[in-house]
Amino acid sequence: MPESHIRPARRADETELGELDRAAWSPLHAVTPRPQPPYDPFFDQNHRPEQFLVAEDADGTVVGYIRLVPPTPLACNRHVRQIQGLAVADPARGRGVGRALLRAACDEARRQGALRITLRVLAHNAPARALYEAEGFVVEGVLPGEFHLDGRYVDDVLMGRSLTGAG
Numbered sequence: 001m002p003e004s005h006i007r008p009a010r011r012a013d014e015t016e017l018g019e020l021d022r023a024a025w026s027p028l029h030a031v032t033p034r035p036q037p038p039y040d041p042f043f044d045q046n047h048r049p050e051q052f053l054v055a056e057d058a059d060g061t062v063v064g065y066i067r068l069v070p071p072t073p074l075a076c077n078r079h080v081r082q083i084q085g086l087a088v089a090d091p092a093r094g095r096g097v098g099r100a101l102l103r104a105a106c107d108e109a110r111r112q113g114a115l116r117i118t119l120r121v122l123a124h125n126a127p128a129r130a131l132y133e134a135e136g137f138v139v140e141g142v143l144p145g146e147f148h149l150d151g152r153y154v155d156d157v158l159m160g161r162s163l164t165g166a167g
Contacts, residue, residue: 006101007054009053014041020089053068053108063097064088064089065085066105067083068084070082078113083102099135116163119132123155135161
């Protein structure tokens, strides 16, 4: 299978990223309702192209994205970056695209001067949790019953890792 290439997002990716985001929606990871037409723009004031890395196949098709942002605007927190979104197109799953995006996000966070990277994941999302753990993330906290989804309460798991040293 062809390997994907990771690059910064461009404004021109908006349509493809919006379609990917809607197709990848799942109750396994989404806390918002399933998107319905008319769809909101993928990029907006709070979700800018420079916050995203995209994975594309050799033919230029976007097959995944990851969003990397400072968790707060506070100067005392500027050494941390947070992953706030990761999606991989169904046909590209199992090919290492998510892992490549995660590694690229860690590299980009280091380039930005970050020393730590964090994320939040729903407790029942075992595939994502396994990927994050395999890439060195550890559980740093749990918000029990933080979300009520599909008739049940779901824990919000806070994970993080150091960006210093190997990895």
